[in-house]
Amino acid sequence: MPALDVPWPRTEPAALTPSPERQELRDSLRTLLTRHSDIERVRAAAESELGYDRELWRLLATEMSVAAIAVPEHRGGLGYGTAELATVLEECGRALAAAPVLTSAVLGAGALLAADDRDTVHDLLPAVLEGELLATVSPLTGETDRLRAEPGPDGWMLSGTVTGVLGGASAELLIALAACPDGVRLFAARLGPEVARARRTVIDPTRGQADLTMDGTAATALTSPETTxxxxxxxxxxxxxxxxxxxxxxxxxxxxxxxxxxxxxxxxxxxxxxxxxxxxxxxxxxxxxxxxxxxxxxxxxxxxxxxxxxxxxxxxxxxxxxxxxxxxxxxxxxxxxxxxxxxxxxxxxxxxxxxxxxxxxxxxxxxxxxxxxxxxx
Structure with missing residues:
Protein backbone atom coordinates (compact mmCIF):
# COMPACT_ATOMS: atom_id res chain seq x y z
CA MET A 1 0.00 0.00 0.00
CA PRO A 2 1.61 3.28 -1.07
CA ALA A 3 2.04 5.96 1.57
CA LEU A 4 0.02 9.14 1.26
CA ASP A 5 1.91 12.17 -0.05
CA VAL A 6 0.10 14.62 2.23
CA PRO A 7 -1.89 13.11 5.10
CA TRP A 8 -5.22 14.53 6.13
CA PRO A 9 -6.42 16.86 7.55
CA ARG A 10 -5.76 19.47 4.87
CA THR A 11 -8.87 21.67 5.07
CA GLU A 12 -12.25 21.39 6.70
CA PRO A 13 -14.53 19.46 4.33
CA ALA A 14 -17.79 21.19 3.42
CA ALA A 15 -19.95 18.23 4.45
CA LEU A 16 -18.74 18.56 8.04
CA THR A 17 -20.84 21.71 8.53
CA PRO A 18 -24.17 20.89 10.25
CA SER A 19 -27.25 21.42 8.11
CA PRO A 20 -30.97 21.70 8.92
CA GLU A 21 -31.74 19.00 6.35
CA ARG A 22 -29.43 16.54 8.08
CA GLN A 23 -30.99 17.29 11.46
CA GLU A 24 -34.47 16.76 10.02
CA LEU A 25 -33.31 13.43 8.62
CA ARG A 26 -31.95 12.44 12.04
CA ASP A 27 -35.15 13.46 13.81
CA SER A 28 -37.34 11.54 11.34
CA LEU A 29 -35.21 8.42 11.61
CA ARG A 30 -35.12 8.54 15.39
CA THR A 31 -38.89 8.89 15.56
CA LEU A 32 -39.40 5.95 13.21
CA LEU A 33 -36.86 3.73 14.96
CA THR A 34 -38.16 4.60 18.44
CA ARG A 35 -41.58 3.45 17.32
CA HIS A 36 -40.57 0.33 15.40
CA SER A 37 -37.20 -0.81 16.79
CA ASP A 38 -37.34 -1.25 20.56
CA ILE A 39 -35.05 -3.88 22.05
CA GLU A 40 -37.77 -6.55 22.32
CA ARG A 41 -38.65 -6.20 18.66
CA VAL A 42 -34.97 -6.24 17.69
CA ARG A 43 -34.42 -9.51 19.53
CA ALA A 44 -37.59 -11.09 18.15
CA ALA A 45 -36.50 -10.21 14.60
CA ALA A 46 -33.04 -11.67 15.21
CA GLU A 47 -34.60 -14.98 16.26
CA SER A 48 -36.99 -15.12 13.29
CA GLU A 49 -36.47 -17.18 10.16
CA LEU A 50 -35.63 -14.08 8.11
CA GLY A 51 -33.23 -12.70 10.70
CA TYR A 52 -34.49 -9.15 10.21
CA ASP A 53 -37.67 -7.09 10.65
CA ARG A 54 -39.43 -7.08 7.27
CA GLU A 55 -41.81 -4.26 8.22
CA LEU A 56 -39.02 -2.04 9.55
CA TRP A 57 -36.99 -2.63 6.41
CA ARG A 58 -39.99 -1.70 4.25
CA LEU A 59 -40.39 1.57 6.15
CA LEU A 60 -36.70 2.41 5.94
CA ALA A 61 -36.41 1.50 2.26
CA THR A 62 -39.61 3.10 0.99
CA GLU A 63 -40.48 5.95 3.35
CA MET A 64 -36.91 6.97 4.22
CA SER A 65 -35.18 5.74 1.02
CA VAL A 66 -32.10 4.77 3.03
CA ALA A 67 -30.52 2.86 0.13
CA ALA A 68 -30.86 5.76 -2.30
CA ILE A 69 -29.74 8.65 -0.08
CA ALA A 70 -26.08 8.74 -1.11
CA VAL A 71 -26.60 7.54 -4.69
CA PRO A 72 -26.27 10.13 -7.50
CA GLU A 73 -29.51 11.20 -9.14
CA HIS A 74 -28.35 10.05 -12.56
CA ARG A 75 -28.03 6.53 -11.09
CA GLY A 76 -31.53 6.55 -9.62
CA GLY A 77 -30.72 7.92 -6.15
CA LEU A 78 -31.59 11.03 -4.18
CA GLY A 79 -28.26 12.73 -4.80
CA TYR A 80 -27.25 13.44 -1.20
CA GLY A 81 -23.87 12.45 0.19
CA THR A 82 -21.97 10.31 2.62
CA ALA A 83 -22.66 12.73 5.48
CA GLU A 84 -26.38 11.97 5.17
CA LEU A 85 -25.65 8.26 4.91
CA ALA A 86 -23.56 8.55 8.08
CA THR A 87 -26.58 10.04 9.85
CA VAL A 88 -28.67 7.04 8.82
CA LEU A 89 -26.03 4.62 10.09
CA GLU A 90 -25.61 6.41 13.41
CA GLU A 91 -29.33 6.24 14.09
CA CYS A 92 -29.57 2.60 13.01
CA GLY A 93 -26.67 1.73 15.31
CA ARG A 94 -28.29 3.65 18.13
CA ALA A 95 -31.45 1.56 17.74
CA LEU A 96 -29.70 -1.72 16.80
CA ALA A 97 -32.09 -1.66 13.83
CA ALA A 98 -32.90 -5.21 12.74
CA ALA A 99 -32.79 -4.34 9.05
CA PRO A 100 -30.23 -4.93 6.28
CA VAL A 101 -29.12 -1.29 6.11
CA LEU A 102 -25.39 -2.00 6.31
CA THR A 103 -25.42 -5.08 4.09
CA SER A 104 -27.85 -4.06 1.36
CA ALA A 105 -28.42 -0.29 1.47
CA VAL A 106 -24.75 0.59 1.98
CA LEU A 107 -22.40 -2.19 0.88
CA GLY A 108 -24.63 -3.89 -1.67
CA ALA A 109 -25.61 -0.64 -3.36
CA GLY A 110 -22.04 0.62 -3.15
CA ALA A 111 -20.68 -2.48 -4.87
CA LEU A 112 -23.18 -2.24 -7.72
CA LEU A 113 -22.40 1.44 -8.20
CA ALA A 114 -18.72 0.53 -8.51
CA ALA A 115 -19.28 -1.82 -11.46
CA ASP A 116 -17.03 -1.12 -14.43
CA ASP A 117 -20.01 -1.07 -16.81
CA ARG A 118 -23.24 0.36 -15.42
CA ASP A 119 -25.23 -1.52 -18.07
CA THR A 120 -24.35 -4.81 -16.39
CA VAL A 121 -26.30 -3.79 -13.25
CA HIS A 122 -29.19 -1.91 -14.88
CA ASP A 123 -31.71 -4.49 -13.63
CA LEU A 124 -30.09 -5.02 -10.22
CA LEU A 125 -29.34 -1.53 -8.90
CA PRO A 126 -32.90 -0.10 -9.03
CA ALA A 127 -34.27 -3.13 -7.18
CA VAL A 128 -31.61 -2.79 -4.45
CA LEU A 129 -32.20 0.96 -4.09
CA GLU A 130 -35.93 0.39 -3.68
CA GLY A 131 -35.41 -2.35 -1.10
CA GLU A 132 -37.03 -4.99 -3.28
CA LEU A 133 -33.82 -7.01 -3.69
CA LEU A 134 -31.72 -7.77 -0.61
CA ALA A 135 -28.03 -7.65 -1.37
CA THR A 136 -25.01 -8.54 0.70
CA VAL A 137 -21.26 -8.47 0.20
CA SER A 138 -18.98 -11.33 1.20
CA PRO A 139 -15.94 -10.63 3.40
CA LEU A 140 -13.55 -8.94 0.96
CA THR A 141 -10.43 -10.52 2.37
CA GLY A 142 -8.95 -11.61 -0.95
CA GLU A 143 -9.28 -15.27 -0.02
CA THR A 144 -10.94 -16.51 -3.20
CA ASP A 145 -9.67 -20.07 -3.20
CA ARG A 146 -13.06 -21.33 -2.01
CA LEU A 147 -15.06 -19.52 -4.71
CA ARG A 148 -14.23 -19.84 -8.38
CA ALA A 149 -15.82 -18.57 -11.57
CA GLU A 150 -15.91 -20.26 -14.95
CA PRO A 151 -17.22 -18.83 -18.20
CA GLY A 152 -20.39 -20.54 -19.39
CA PRO A 153 -22.56 -20.36 -22.51
CA ASP A 154 -24.66 -17.51 -21.08
CA GLY A 155 -22.15 -15.81 -18.80
CA TRP A 156 -20.17 -16.63 -15.69
CA MET A 157 -20.90 -19.49 -13.28
CA LEU A 158 -19.85 -19.48 -9.63
CA SER A 159 -18.99 -22.59 -7.63
CA GLY A 160 -17.61 -23.14 -4.17
CA THR A 161 -18.29 -21.83 -0.68
CA VAL A 162 -18.08 -18.32 0.68
CA THR A 163 -18.04 -18.11 4.45
CA GLY A 164 -19.18 -15.63 7.09
CA VAL A 165 -21.54 -13.66 4.85
CA LEU A 166 -23.45 -11.00 6.81
CA GLY A 167 -27.17 -11.48 6.28
CA GLY A 168 -26.42 -14.47 4.11
CA ALA A 169 -29.38 -16.49 5.37
CA SER A 170 -31.92 -14.15 3.76
CA ALA A 171 -29.92 -12.31 1.07
CA GLU A 172 -31.14 -12.52 -2.51
CA LEU A 173 -28.06 -11.10 -4.20
CA LEU A 174 -24.46 -11.92 -3.31
CA ILE A 175 -21.52 -9.76 -4.30
CA ALA A 176 -18.28 -11.65 -3.86
CA LEU A 177 -14.74 -12.10 -5.10
CA ALA A 178 -14.00 -15.19 -7.15
CA ALA A 179 -10.93 -16.60 -8.84
CA CYS A 180 -11.22 -16.72 -12.64
CA PRO A 181 -8.95 -18.18 -15.33
CA ASP A 182 -7.60 -14.68 -16.01
CA GLY A 183 -7.39 -13.38 -12.44
CA VAL A 184 -9.75 -12.22 -9.69
CA ARG A 185 -13.02 -10.42 -10.34
CA LEU A 186 -15.93 -9.11 -8.31
CA PHE A 187 -19.23 -10.82 -9.16
CA ALA A 188 -22.93 -10.33 -8.44
CA ALA A 189 -25.01 -13.50 -8.24
CA ARG A 190 -28.71 -13.95 -7.56
CA LEU A 191 -29.22 -16.52 -4.83
CA GLY A 192 -31.91 -19.05 -5.66
CA PRO A 193 -33.11 -22.18 -3.86
CA GLU A 194 -30.20 -24.15 -5.32
CA VAL A 195 -27.77 -22.27 -3.06
CA ALA A 196 -27.09 -24.10 0.21
CA ARG A 197 -27.12 -21.83 3.25
CA ALA A 198 -25.67 -22.77 6.62
CA ARG A 199 -26.32 -20.34 9.46
CA ARG A 200 -23.43 -19.60 11.77
CA THR A 201 -23.52 -19.18 15.52
CA VAL A 202 -22.18 -15.69 16.11
CA ILE A 203 -21.73 -13.41 19.08
CA ASP A 204 -24.20 -10.85 17.71
CA PRO A 205 -27.50 -12.56 16.84
CA THR A 206 -28.97 -9.27 15.60
CA ARG A 207 -26.61 -9.49 12.62
CA GLY A 208 -26.52 -13.08 11.49
CA GLN A 209 -23.97 -14.73 9.25
CA ALA A 210 -24.17 -17.73 6.96
CA ASP A 211 -21.94 -19.86 4.74
CA LEU A 212 -23.17 -20.06 1.15
CA THR A 213 -22.34 -22.97 -1.16
CA MET A 214 -22.91 -22.66 -4.90
CA ASP A 215 -22.55 -25.06 -7.77
CA GLY A 216 -22.85 -23.36 -11.13
CA THR A 217 -24.80 -20.29 -9.99
CA ALA A 218 -25.16 -17.70 -12.74
CA ALA A 219 -23.27 -14.48 -12.04
CA THR A 220 -22.43 -11.12 -13.55
CA ALA A 221 -18.87 -9.80 -13.50
CA LEU A 222 -18.72 -6.32 -11.97
CA THR A 223 -15.00 -5.74 -12.44
CA SER A 224 -12.12 -6.83 -14.62
CA PRO A 225 -8.93 -8.34 -13.16
CA GLU A 226 -7.28 -4.94 -13.63
CA THR A 227 -9.91 -2.94 -11.72
CA THR A 228 -10.77 -5.41 -8.97
Whole structure:
Protein backbone atom coordinates (compact mmCIF):
# COMPACT_ATOMS: atom_id res chain seq x y z
CA MET A 1 0.00 0.00 0.00
CA PRO A 2 1.61 3.28 -1.07
CA ALA A 3 2.04 5.96 1.57
CA LEU A 4 0.02 9.14 1.26
CA ASP A 5 1.91 12.17 -0.05
CA VAL A 6 0.10 14.62 2.23
CA PRO A 7 -1.89 13.11 5.10
CA TRP A 8 -5.22 14.53 6.13
CA PRO A 9 -6.42 16.86 7.55
CA ARG A 10 -5.76 19.47 4.87
CA THR A 11 -8.87 21.67 5.07
CA GLU A 12 -12.25 21.39 6.70
CA PRO A 13 -14.53 19.46 4.33
CA ALA A 14 -17.79 21.19 3.42
CA ALA A 15 -19.95 18.23 4.45
CA LEU A 16 -18.74 18.56 8.04
CA THR A 17 -20.84 21.71 8.53
CA PRO A 18 -24.17 20.89 10.25
CA SER A 19 -27.25 21.42 8.11
CA PRO A 20 -30.97 21.70 8.92
CA GLU A 21 -31.74 19.00 6.35
CA ARG A 22 -29.43 16.54 8.08
CA GLN A 23 -30.99 17.29 11.46
CA GLU A 24 -34.47 16.76 10.02
CA LEU A 25 -33.31 13.43 8.62
CA ARG A 26 -31.95 12.44 12.04
CA ASP A 27 -35.15 13.46 13.81
CA SER A 28 -37.34 11.54 11.34
CA LEU A 29 -35.21 8.42 11.61
CA ARG A 30 -35.12 8.54 15.39
CA THR A 31 -38.89 8.89 15.56
CA LEU A 32 -39.40 5.95 13.21
CA LEU A 33 -36.86 3.73 14.96
CA THR A 34 -38.16 4.60 18.44
CA ARG A 35 -41.58 3.45 17.32
CA HIS A 36 -40.57 0.33 15.40
CA SER A 37 -37.20 -0.81 16.79
CA ASP A 38 -37.34 -1.25 20.56
CA ILE A 39 -35.05 -3.88 22.05
CA GLU A 40 -37.77 -6.55 22.32
CA ARG A 41 -38.65 -6.20 18.66
CA VAL A 42 -34.97 -6.24 17.69
CA ARG A 43 -34.42 -9.51 19.53
CA ALA A 44 -37.59 -11.09 18.15
CA ALA A 45 -36.50 -10.21 14.60
CA ALA A 46 -33.04 -11.67 15.21
CA GLU A 47 -34.60 -14.98 16.26
CA SER A 48 -36.99 -15.12 13.29
CA GLU A 49 -36.47 -17.18 10.16
CA LEU A 50 -35.63 -14.08 8.11
CA GLY A 51 -33.23 -12.70 10.70
CA TYR A 52 -34.49 -9.15 10.21
CA ASP A 53 -37.67 -7.09 10.65
CA ARG A 54 -39.43 -7.08 7.27
CA GLU A 55 -41.81 -4.26 8.22
CA LEU A 56 -39.02 -2.04 9.55
CA TRP A 57 -36.99 -2.63 6.41
CA ARG A 58 -39.99 -1.70 4.25
CA LEU A 59 -40.39 1.57 6.15
CA LEU A 60 -36.70 2.41 5.94
CA ALA A 61 -36.41 1.50 2.26
CA THR A 62 -39.61 3.10 0.99
CA GLU A 63 -40.48 5.95 3.35
CA MET A 64 -36.91 6.97 4.22
CA SER A 65 -35.18 5.74 1.02
CA VAL A 66 -32.10 4.77 3.03
CA ALA A 67 -30.52 2.86 0.13
CA ALA A 68 -30.86 5.76 -2.30
CA ILE A 69 -29.74 8.65 -0.08
CA ALA A 70 -26.08 8.74 -1.11
CA VAL A 71 -26.60 7.54 -4.69
CA PRO A 72 -26.27 10.13 -7.50
CA GLU A 73 -29.51 11.20 -9.14
CA HIS A 74 -28.35 10.05 -12.56
CA ARG A 75 -28.03 6.53 -11.09
CA GLY A 76 -31.53 6.55 -9.62
CA GLY A 77 -30.72 7.92 -6.15
CA LEU A 78 -31.59 11.03 -4.18
CA GLY A 79 -28.26 12.73 -4.80
CA TYR A 80 -27.25 13.44 -1.20
CA GLY A 81 -23.87 12.45 0.19
CA THR A 82 -21.97 10.31 2.62
CA ALA A 83 -22.66 12.73 5.48
CA GLU A 84 -26.38 11.97 5.17
CA LEU A 85 -25.65 8.26 4.91
CA ALA A 86 -23.56 8.55 8.08
CA THR A 87 -26.58 10.04 9.85
CA VAL A 88 -28.67 7.04 8.82
CA LEU A 89 -26.03 4.62 10.09
CA GLU A 90 -25.61 6.41 13.41
CA GLU A 91 -29.33 6.24 14.09
CA CYS A 92 -29.57 2.60 13.01
CA GLY A 93 -26.67 1.73 15.31
CA ARG A 94 -28.29 3.65 18.13
CA ALA A 95 -31.45 1.56 17.74
CA LEU A 96 -29.70 -1.72 16.80
CA ALA A 97 -32.09 -1.66 13.83
CA ALA A 98 -32.90 -5.21 12.74
CA ALA A 99 -32.79 -4.34 9.05
CA PRO A 100 -30.23 -4.93 6.28
CA VAL A 101 -29.12 -1.29 6.11
CA LEU A 102 -25.39 -2.00 6.31
CA THR A 103 -25.42 -5.08 4.09
CA SER A 104 -27.85 -4.06 1.36
CA ALA A 105 -28.42 -0.29 1.47
CA VAL A 106 -24.75 0.59 1.98
CA LEU A 107 -22.40 -2.19 0.88
CA GLY A 108 -24.63 -3.89 -1.67
CA ALA A 109 -25.61 -0.64 -3.36
CA GLY A 110 -22.04 0.62 -3.15
CA ALA A 111 -20.68 -2.48 -4.87
CA LEU A 112 -23.18 -2.24 -7.72
CA LEU A 113 -22.40 1.44 -8.20
CA ALA A 114 -18.72 0.53 -8.51
CA ALA A 115 -19.28 -1.82 -11.46
CA ASP A 116 -17.03 -1.12 -14.43
CA ASP A 117 -20.01 -1.07 -16.81
CA ARG A 118 -23.24 0.36 -15.42
CA ASP A 119 -25.23 -1.52 -18.07
CA THR A 120 -24.35 -4.81 -16.39
CA VAL A 121 -26.30 -3.79 -13.25
CA HIS A 122 -29.19 -1.91 -14.88
CA ASP A 123 -31.71 -4.49 -13.63
CA LEU A 124 -30.09 -5.02 -10.22
CA LEU A 125 -29.34 -1.53 -8.90
CA PRO A 126 -32.90 -0.10 -9.03
CA ALA A 127 -34.27 -3.13 -7.18
CA VAL A 128 -31.61 -2.79 -4.45
CA LEU A 129 -32.20 0.96 -4.09
CA GLU A 130 -35.93 0.39 -3.68
CA GLY A 131 -35.41 -2.35 -1.10
CA GLU A 132 -37.03 -4.99 -3.28
CA LEU A 133 -33.82 -7.01 -3.69
CA LEU A 134 -31.72 -7.77 -0.61
CA ALA A 135 -28.03 -7.65 -1.37
CA THR A 136 -25.01 -8.54 0.70
CA VAL A 137 -21.26 -8.47 0.20
CA SER A 138 -18.98 -11.33 1.20
CA PRO A 139 -15.94 -10.63 3.40
CA LEU A 140 -13.55 -8.94 0.96
CA THR A 141 -10.43 -10.52 2.37
CA GLY A 142 -8.95 -11.61 -0.95
CA GLU A 143 -9.28 -15.27 -0.02
CA THR A 144 -10.94 -16.51 -3.20
CA ASP A 145 -9.67 -20.07 -3.20
CA ARG A 146 -13.06 -21.33 -2.01
CA LEU A 147 -15.06 -19.52 -4.71
CA ARG A 148 -14.23 -19.84 -8.38
CA ALA A 149 -15.82 -18.57 -11.57
CA GLU A 150 -15.91 -20.26 -14.95
CA PRO A 151 -17.22 -18.83 -18.20
CA GLY A 152 -20.39 -20.54 -19.39
CA PRO A 153 -22.56 -20.36 -22.51
CA ASP A 154 -24.66 -17.51 -21.08
CA GLY A 155 -22.15 -15.81 -18.80
CA TRP A 156 -20.17 -16.63 -15.69
CA MET A 157 -20.90 -19.49 -13.28
CA LEU A 158 -19.85 -19.48 -9.63
CA SER A 159 -18.99 -22.59 -7.63
CA GLY A 160 -17.61 -23.14 -4.17
CA THR A 161 -18.29 -21.83 -0.68
CA VAL A 162 -18.08 -18.32 0.68
CA THR A 163 -18.04 -18.11 4.45
CA GLY A 164 -19.18 -15.63 7.09
CA VAL A 165 -21.54 -13.66 4.85
CA LEU A 166 -23.45 -11.00 6.81
CA GLY A 167 -27.17 -11.48 6.28
CA GLY A 168 -26.42 -14.47 4.11
CA ALA A 169 -29.38 -16.49 5.37
CA SER A 170 -31.92 -14.15 3.76
CA ALA A 171 -29.92 -12.31 1.07
CA GLU A 172 -31.14 -12.52 -2.51
CA LEU A 173 -28.06 -11.10 -4.20
CA LEU A 174 -24.46 -11.92 -3.31
CA ILE A 175 -21.52 -9.76 -4.30
CA ALA A 176 -18.28 -11.65 -3.86
CA LEU A 177 -14.74 -12.10 -5.10
CA ALA A 178 -14.00 -15.19 -7.15
CA ALA A 179 -10.93 -16.60 -8.84
CA CYS A 180 -11.22 -16.72 -12.64
CA PRO A 181 -8.95 -18.18 -15.33
CA ASP A 182 -7.60 -14.68 -16.01
CA GLY A 183 -7.39 -13.38 -12.44
CA VAL A 184 -9.75 -12.22 -9.69
CA ARG A 185 -13.02 -10.42 -10.34
CA LEU A 186 -15.93 -9.11 -8.31
CA PHE A 187 -19.23 -10.82 -9.16
CA ALA A 188 -22.93 -10.33 -8.44
CA ALA A 189 -25.01 -13.50 -8.24
CA ARG A 190 -28.71 -13.95 -7.56
CA LEU A 191 -29.22 -16.52 -4.83
CA GLY A 192 -31.91 -19.05 -5.66
CA PRO A 193 -33.11 -22.18 -3.86
CA GLU A 194 -30.20 -24.15 -5.32
CA VAL A 195 -27.77 -22.27 -3.06
CA ALA A 196 -27.09 -24.10 0.21
CA ARG A 197 -27.12 -21.83 3.25
CA ALA A 198 -25.67 -22.77 6.62
CA ARG A 199 -26.32 -20.34 9.46
CA ARG A 200 -23.43 -19.60 11.77
CA THR A 201 -23.52 -19.18 15.52
CA VAL A 202 -22.18 -15.69 16.11
CA ILE A 203 -21.73 -13.41 19.08
CA ASP A 204 -24.20 -10.85 17.71
CA PRO A 205 -27.50 -12.56 16.84
CA THR A 206 -28.97 -9.27 15.60
CA ARG A 207 -26.61 -9.49 12.62
CA GLY A 208 -26.52 -13.08 11.49
CA GLN A 209 -23.97 -14.73 9.25
CA ALA A 210 -24.17 -17.73 6.96
CA ASP A 211 -21.94 -19.86 4.74
CA LEU A 212 -23.17 -20.06 1.15
CA THR A 213 -22.34 -22.97 -1.16
CA MET A 214 -22.91 -22.66 -4.90
CA ASP A 215 -22.55 -25.06 -7.77
CA GLY A 216 -22.85 -23.36 -11.13
CA THR A 217 -24.80 -20.29 -9.99
CA ALA A 218 -25.16 -17.70 -12.74
CA ALA A 219 -23.27 -14.48 -12.04
CA THR A 220 -22.43 -11.12 -13.55
CA ALA A 221 -18.87 -9.80 -13.50
CA LEU A 222 -18.72 -6.32 -11.97
CA THR A 223 -15.00 -5.74 -12.44
CA SER A 224 -12.12 -6.83 -14.62
CA PRO A 225 -8.93 -8.34 -13.16
CA GLU A 226 -7.28 -4.94 -13.63
CA THR A 227 -9.91 -2.94 -11.72
CA THR A 228 -10.77 -5.41 -8.97
CA UNK A 229 -8.11 -4.36 -6.44
CA UNK A 230 -9.04 -0.65 -6.55
CA UNK A 231 -12.76 -1.42 -6.32
CA UNK A 232 -12.31 -3.75 -3.38
CA UNK A 233 -10.14 -1.19 -1.59
CA UNK A 234 -12.86 1.40 -1.94
CA UNK A 235 -15.54 -1.02 -0.71
CA UNK A 236 -13.43 -1.88 2.32
CA UNK A 237 -13.15 1.82 3.11
CA UNK A 238 -16.91 2.18 2.77
CA UNK A 239 -17.46 -0.76 5.12
CA UNK A 240 -15.02 0.65 7.69
CA UNK A 241 -16.68 4.06 7.54
CA UNK A 242 -20.18 2.59 7.80
CA UNK A 243 -19.32 0.51 10.86
CA UNK A 244 -17.56 3.50 12.48
CA UNK A 245 -20.74 5.54 12.12
CA UNK A 246 -22.84 2.68 13.45
CA UNK A 247 -20.52 2.25 16.44
CA UNK A 248 -20.94 5.95 17.19
CA UNK A 249 -24.67 5.41 17.46
CA UNK A 250 -24.09 2.41 19.73
CA UNK A 251 -22.00 4.52 22.12
CA UNK A 252 -24.58 7.31 22.09
CA UNK A 253 -27.38 4.98 23.16
CA UNK A 254 -25.22 3.23 25.78
CA UNK A 255 -24.40 6.57 27.39
CA UNK A 256 -28.08 7.54 27.39
CA UNK A 257 -29.12 4.24 28.97
CA UNK A 258 -26.41 4.51 31.62
CA UNK A 259 -27.23 8.09 32.57
CA UNK A 260 -30.91 7.18 32.89
CA UNK A 261 -30.10 4.20 35.13
CA UNK A 262 -27.63 6.00 37.42
CA UNK A 263 -30.08 8.84 37.91
CA UNK A 264 -32.85 6.44 38.89
CA UNK A 265 -30.78 4.00 40.98
CA UNK A 266 -30.42 5.15 44.57
CA UNK A 267 -27.98 4.21 47.30
CA UNK A 268 -27.80 5.75 50.77
CA UNK A 269 -30.82 7.83 49.82
CA UNK A 270 -29.15 9.48 46.82
CA UNK A 271 -29.01 8.76 43.07
CA UNK A 272 -25.73 7.01 42.38
CA UNK A 273 -25.15 9.50 39.53
CA UNK A 274 -24.46 12.09 42.23
CA UNK A 275 -21.41 10.17 43.50
CA UNK A 276 -18.09 11.56 42.34
CA UNK A 277 -16.75 8.20 41.14
CA UNK A 278 -19.81 7.64 38.96
CA UNK A 279 -19.61 11.18 37.58
CA UNK A 280 -16.04 10.57 36.44
CA UNK A 281 -16.96 7.32 34.72
CA UNK A 282 -19.92 8.92 32.97
CA UNK A 283 -17.63 11.75 31.86
CA UNK A 284 -15.25 9.16 30.42
CA UNK A 285 -18.15 7.66 28.45
CA UNK A 286 -18.97 11.10 27.09
CA UNK A 287 -15.36 11.56 26.00
CA UNK A 288 -15.48 8.21 24.18
CA UNK A 289 -18.65 9.32 22.41
CA UNK A 290 -17.23 12.66 21.33
CA UNK A 291 -14.01 11.08 20.07
CA UNK A 292 -15.94 8.54 18.04
CA UNK A 293 -18.43 11.09 16.74
CA UNK A 294 -15.69 13.48 15.64
CA UNK A 295 -13.67 10.77 13.88
CA UNK A 296 -16.66 9.19 12.12
CA UNK A 297 -18.29 12.40 10.96
CA UNK A 298 -15.00 13.84 9.76
CA UNK A 299 -14.24 10.69 7.79
CA UNK A 300 -17.72 10.75 6.25
CA UNK A 301 -17.27 14.40 5.24
CA UNK A 302 -13.87 13.74 3.65
CA UNK A 303 -15.23 10.67 1.87
CA UNK A 304 -18.06 12.80 0.47
CA UNK A 305 -15.50 15.15 -1.12
CA UNK A 306 -13.12 12.51 -2.46
CA UNK A 307 -13.31 8.80 -1.50
CA UNK A 308 -9.76 8.23 -2.72
CA UNK A 309 -8.36 10.91 -0.43
CA UNK A 310 -10.32 9.65 2.58
CA UNK A 311 -8.35 6.48 3.24
CA UNK A 312 -6.45 7.85 6.22
CA UNK A 313 -9.48 9.55 7.76
CA UNK A 314 -11.48 6.34 7.36
CA UNK A 315 -8.75 4.21 8.96
CA UNK A 316 -8.57 6.62 11.91
CA UNK A 317 -12.35 6.44 12.31
CA UNK A 318 -12.18 2.65 12.20
CA UNK A 319 -9.56 2.54 14.96
CA UNK A 320 -11.16 5.17 17.20
CA UNK A 321 -14.78 4.05 16.89
CA UNK A 322 -14.12 0.32 17.19
CA UNK A 323 -12.11 0.74 20.38
CA UNK A 324 -14.51 3.29 21.83
CA UNK A 325 -17.58 1.11 21.22
CA UNK A 326 -16.08 -1.92 22.97
CA UNK A 327 -14.89 0.19 25.91
CA UNK A 328 -18.22 1.99 26.23
CA UNK A 329 -20.18 -1.25 26.13
CA UNK A 330 -18.06 -2.84 28.86
CA UNK A 331 -18.32 0.29 31.01
CA UNK A 332 -22.09 0.51 30.54
CA UNK A 333 -22.54 -3.09 31.66
CA UNK A 334 -20.53 -2.42 34.83
CA UNK A 335 -22.27 0.85 35.66
CA UNK A 336 -25.63 -0.89 35.48
CA UNK A 337 -24.52 -3.07 38.39
CA UNK A 338 -25.99 -6.52 38.92
CA UNK A 339 -28.81 -6.08 36.41
CA UNK A 340 -26.27 -5.05 33.77
CA UNK A 341 -24.56 -8.43 33.99
CA UNK A 342 -27.70 -10.30 32.94
CA UNK A 343 -27.95 -11.21 29.27
CA UNK A 344 -31.56 -9.99 29.29
CA UNK A 345 -30.49 -6.35 29.73
CA UNK A 346 -30.35 -4.20 26.61
CA UNK A 347 -26.72 -3.23 27.29
CA UNK A 348 -25.64 -6.76 26.43
CA UNK A 349 -27.17 -6.59 22.96
CA UNK A 350 -25.15 -3.42 22.33
CA UNK A 351 -22.06 -5.11 23.75
CA UNK A 352 -22.56 -7.99 21.35
CA UNK A 353 -22.96 -5.60 18.42
CA UNK A 354 -19.72 -3.82 19.31
CA UNK A 355 -17.84 -7.14 19.56
CA UNK A 356 -19.46 -8.47 16.40
CA UNK A 357 -18.47 -5.37 14.44
CA UNK A 358 -14.92 -5.70 15.71
CA UNK A 359 -14.72 -9.34 14.63
CA UNK A 360 -16.28 -8.82 11.20
CA UNK A 361 -14.71 -5.52 10.19
CA UNK A 362 -11.39 -5.31 11.96
CA UNK A 363 -10.04 -4.52 15.41
CA UNK A 364 -8.57 -1.18 16.45
CA UNK A 365 -5.12 -2.77 16.16
CA UNK A 366 -5.76 -3.77 12.54
CA UNK A 367 -6.99 -0.29 11.66
CA UNK A 368 -3.92 1.26 13.32
CA UNK A 369 -1.71 -0.99 11.22
CA UNK A 370 -3.42 0.41 8.14
CA UNK A 371 -2.83 3.96 9.38
CA UNK A 372 0.87 3.16 9.74
CA UNK A 373 0.98 1.70 6.23
CA UNK A 374 -0.76 4.75 4.76
CA UNK A 375 1.74 7.03 6.45
CA UNK A 376 4.68 4.90 5.39
CA UNK A 377 5.71 4.08 8.94
Missing amino acids: AATVERLRDLATLAVACENTGVIDRLLELTVEYTRARQQFGRPIASFQAIKHRLADLLVLLERARSAARYAAAVYADDPGAARLAVAVAGAVCTEAAVQAAAEAVQLHGGVGFTWEHAAHSYYRRALGNEAAHGSATEHRARIAALLGL
